[in-house]
Amino acid sequence: MAALSKSEQAYRLIRERIDSGRYVPGFRLVLAPIAGELGMSVVPVREAIRRLEAEGLVTFELNVGAQVALVEETEYQHTMETLALVEGAATAMVAPDVTEDQLARAARVNERMRQSLANFDPHRFTELNLEFHSVLFEACPNTHILDLVHRGWNRLKVLRDSSFSFVPGRAHESVAEHDEILRLLADRAPALEIELAARN
Amino acid sequence: MAALSKSEQAYRLIRERIDSGRYVPGFRLVLAPIAGELGMSVVPVREAIRRLEAEGLVTFELNVGAQVALVEETEYQHTMETLALVEGAATAMVAPDVTEDQLARAARVNERMRQSLANFDPHRFTELNLEFHSVLFEACPNTHILDLVHRGWNRLKVLRDSSFSFVPGRAHESVAEHDEILRLLADRAPALEIELAARN
C-alpha cells in the first residue's frame, strides 16, 4: 500500500530536513539515530545518504560518515549563476511555443508579487518568484535542462536559510524585469534576447 | 591500503561498463551476479546502483531492480544542447583570465585534430575535441557549471556508443570553429560573443 521503499522514506526525510534548515550545513548525519527515529535499520539510511551524496547535498568520508555539505561564501553566487544560465536557456526554448494562457498566468503571479511588495515577506516573495518562472519554463522540451533548473531551485532553497542575504531594492527590480520578460515573449522577440533577459 | 570502499569499487566497475558500452541501455543490472563477480555481497552493489540512479545513468523500479537508462532518440540531442549551453558559459567565464599558455596548448590540440582529419577516426577525434575544450574550461571558477560540463561529457560518452551518429563534414567545421574561438579569446572579445561561439 505504501509503495515506498524505506530507502525512499529515509531519503525524503533527510532531504526535507536539509531543505528546511533543520539540518544545517556541517551537521553530521549519524546513521544509527536517524534509523532509530524512522524505525528502520541503518541499511536503508545509508542508501539514502548515498543518493544525497551523488546529488552533492552531503559530503562523505570513508569510515567517518556524512555531513550536510558545507557552503562556501561563493557557493551561493555560483548556484545563482548556474540557475540563471539554465533558466534563461529554458525560457528561451519555450518562447516560440508559449501560449496566451501561460503569459496570462505569469502576469497574474507577477501582479501578486507587485502587491506583496508592500508588506514584504522574503520567503513568500521567493515562492512567488519560483511560481512565475515555473509557468514559463515547465514546458521546456529539453528534460535535461529542465532537470537542472529544478536542481538549481532546490539547491537555492537549502542555501537561502543558511547564508541568507537579500538586497531589498532587488525585489522591485525583479518585478520590473518580469514585466520585460513577458513583453518580449508576447512580442515573439529573438530567442537570444529572451534568454538574456531571463538570466536575471 | 586499498582506501577504497567496496561500494566505490562496485560503482566504478558498473560505471566503467556502462561507459564502455558493455552494459548497453536496457541491460538489467541484477545484484547477485555483479556481487558474485566482484567477490562481495549485494549490499555495496545496491549502494553503488543508488548513486548511479541519482546520476540518471540507470533507472530503478521497486522490487524489480535497475537497468541501464534507456535513451530516447531525442536524448542525445538534449544532452548535446545542454552541454553546449554549459560549456559555452564555462568558456566565457574563463575568457578574461585565459593565459597565453592555455591558448597555445589549445592551438596545439586543434592542430592535431586538423591532421587527424586525413585518416579519420571518430573516437580519436572526439577525444581530442574533449581535450581542446578541457584546456579552456577547466579553469572555470564556478564549480557547479564545471561539474555540469563534466557530467555532460560523461553522458555523451555513454550515448555515443549506443546511438552513434556522426556527420562527416562536421569534423572540418569543428576545427574551423575552434580556430575562431581561439581568435576571439586572444582578442579578448566580449564574453557573450565567446559564449555563443563556444556553444557549437
Next chain:
DNA sequence: TCCCGTAAAATCGTATATGATTTGAGATAT
C-alpha cells in the same frame, strides 16, 4: 485457442550481527 488463476522461482528489501576504522579521553613521559 485463449484467458485466468495458482504455485514456484527469481529477485529485491531490510534486519541483524560482526569486523574494521576512526575518534577522543586519560595517563605518562619529557
Next chain:
DNA sequence: ATATCTCAAATCATATACGATTTTACGGGA
C-alpha cells in the same frame, strides 16, 4: 605545560539471513 601513547567508545562497512514482492511457467476452464 605539552606531546605522545594506549585503550575504550563511537561509528562505519559489510556479510549473512530471512521475508516480501514480482515475474514466469503451467494447467484447467471457457
